[in-house]
Each structure stands twice: as C-alpha cells, then as structure tokens.
Amino acid sequence: MHKCKVIAVTNQKGGVGKTTTTENVAIGLSRQGFNVLIVDFDPQGDLTSCLGWKNNDALEHSVSSMLDDYINDNDINYDALILHHEEDVDLIPANIELADFEMRLVSVINREQTLSNCIEPLRSKYDYIMIDCPPSLGMLTVNALSAADEVLIPVQTQYLPAKGMTKLLQTVNKVQRKINSNLKITGIVMTLADLNTNITKSTIDTIRESFGKNIRVFDTIIPKATKASEATIVGKSIYAYAKDSKVAVAYSNLTKELVNNQKVKHKEEMSR
Numbered sequence: 001m002h003k004c005k006v007i008a009v010t011n012q013k014g015g016v017g018k019t020t021t022t023e024n025v026a027i028g029l030s031r032q033g034f035n036v037l038i039v040d041f042d043p044q045g046d047l048t049s050c051l052g053w054k055n056n057d058a059l060e061h062s063v064s065s066m067l068d069d070y071i072n073d074n075d076i077n078y079d080a081l082i083l084h085h086e087e088d089v090d091l092i093p094a095n096i097e098l099a100d101f102e103m104r105l106v107s108v109i110n111r112e113q114t115l116s117n118c119i120e121p122l123r124s125k126y127d128y129i130m131i132d133c134p135p136s137l138g139m140l141t142v143n144a145l146s147a148a149d150e151v152l153i154p155v156q157t158q159y160l161p162a163k164g165m166t167k168l169l170q171t172v173n174k175v176q177r178k179i180n181s182n183l184k185i186t187g188i189v190m191t192l193a194d195l196n197t198n199i200t201k202s203t204i205d206t207i208r209e210s211f212g213k214n215i216r217v218f219d220t221i222i223p224k225a226t227k228a229s230e231a232t233i234v235g236k237s238i239y240a241y242a243k244d245s246k247v248a249v250a251y252s253n254l255t256k257e258l259v260n261n262q263k264v265k266h267k268e269e270m271s272r
C-alpha cells in the first residue's frame, strides 16, 4: 500500500535552520529515489527563493492562492500550482500573500485543517511531503501540524532551547489531543553547530540529556558552514553546490537516519 509521510519542519524561533533543513532533507530524500513535494508555508517565502524562485511575489499561483481556492470552494489547479526544481523535487511556493492567512483563517470553518484538506489529494502522488513552517506558533504552524504525520524540530546549538522547546511541545501536544491524534515527533536535529567551541559541545550534551529520554535526538549534527548559506543564493541544494562538504555529508546522513527510523517504525507497526 502506498503510504505518504507528511513532515512539518517546525520551531517558532527564526534562524535555526528550518528552511535549510527542509530543502536539504527533501532533496536528500529525492536523491534516495523518493517522490518528494515541498510546501513553503512561511510568508517570507525563503524556501521558494532558496530553490531559485527569487521573485516569488510575482508568482500567480502559490500556497496562498491554493488556500484561497479551497476557502472559496473553487477547484485547486495543482498542475498550475506545483513547480518542479531541477534536482527533482516539486514545490508549492509561498510569498508574502500568505501573511494575510494568519488572520483570515480565523473565520474559516475547520480552519486548523485547511492546509491538510488542500494537500490530501496529493498524498497519493508523493512518498514525502515536507512543510517548511514560519517562525511562530500561530494559525499557520497549527495548520502545518494538523496536516502532518510527523514534526521535525531543528534547534541551534549555541544555547539551550529550554523555554522555547516547552512551548513548542505544548503546541504539538494540543494539536495531538484536539485535531490530529496521529501526529508524532520525528525528532530533534541540532543545526548550525560550531563544533570547535566548548560551549557548543556542552549544549549538545545537555540537549541529549534533557530531551533524549522522551524525544529522538538525531545522531547527525549539522555543522555551521558558509557553504550552506552560499548554496541557497544560487538556488541549489548543498549536494549540488558542494557535494563533498561536511554539511552535504551531514544532511545526507540525516536523511538516511530519517529513512531508517521510519523503516524501524514501520516494522514495529506491522508486528503489532
């Protein structure tokens, strides 16, 4: 049976590597032979521009026109909406128009499930759908969590994300209880790590100690490296931009960990 996994990449803090992780895990999965769709769900449209659509405000179709069509009971024209990137991933792009929906969704029936309903027909076409979330825990992120099977949480390693994590986990828990009981936490991935400093090393240990009991903390750590940000400027993944760099190897390893993790889970489910 075909099973699609929808993974929301979430953290209400900006600059922790959500967009970079969404892009490079998505393309990593595609390189492993999976059919992958990326949904840019941040009004900043960073992911859309990282993938090369720099002038995203000029796009006629975007994630916000999709939500508009759904709310107004119009058919969604997925063919016109979905862009294809040369590294073999599909993209539903975003631009600043999405910002209006934080408020506009409030008056919509089943507002939390709007994104979920929009992407439901696409589940049969993809193995993975990755959603890049905005840096907030508002209506857009709740929509992403409601649409998702799993949440992947990037955290930065400069300092302890204690309070922010508590709030994020509370939101995940609320969505689990009220809207989407299937939602699981894929795990925490540590990003932007400056592995030469002692403070980073001790933060890494503390993150593993404080969260590792309840949540998977991925073994792979994404190092800080200028190549990661350079790649986004030229609209490429880290694999196409600097294939042998440490960041490329790290993202490739993270992708493998993620896939293996799902295989194990699938086996567990089958044997129940």
Ligand code: ADP
Binding pocket: 013, 014, 015, 016, 017, 018, 019, 020, 021, 046, 135, 191, 192, 193, 222, 223, 224, 225, 226, 227, 228, 229, 230, 232, 247
């Ligand atoms: P978020 O989506 O959480 O705001 P981004 O993925 O946009 O975070 O990353 C924030 C900034 O850090 C961006 O300018 C990005 O290019 C840069 N960046 C992301 N990952 C790395 C990394 N591993 N090394 C260096 N810079 C990075």
Ligand code: MG
Binding pocket: 018, 019, 020, 042, 046, 047, 132, 133
């Ligand atoms: Mg981002």
